[in-house]
Amino acid sequence: MNFYRNPGAIPAWSGQTAAPAAAKRGPLLAVPYVRPQEWETVYAPAKALMRGTVFPCLDLPFLGKGGARK
């Protein structure tokens, strides 16, 4: 698990063949960003439990084909 701490480690899948001058310490780290959730009218309790969230904005199709239980 120390792979990314090795300065010389450039994984083949990264597409990089040589370390850029500014990236001597290896591939760039990911910089994730999650937009802050805003308040919205929430589901009624019965629907919330069925959908797995009270928030419509988080009621997402994690299976890639819509929720399992509408």
Place this chain on the structure above:
Amino acid sequence: MSGKDRDDALLALQQAKFTAIDLALFLDTHPDCAAANDAYRSAVFACEEAEAAFTDRFGPVCQRDAGGDRWDWTDTPWPWQEREA
């Protein structure tokens, strides 16, 4: 002990608890959101009502609700006995 009324009361309690828990998660990152705080307070009240409605008719949900005249924790079905009754 079992039956549709009990199932319905337990489901209502699960729904109320889930709503409160999910609203609390939102409040963890939005502690100053008044609308969420109001919704959470309402949800907690709904939880208390749903829990009282269940325990009054069907016995304790948590061990802290057990007792009274006698120890009634073991009177009701265990979860794995729910469908046997």
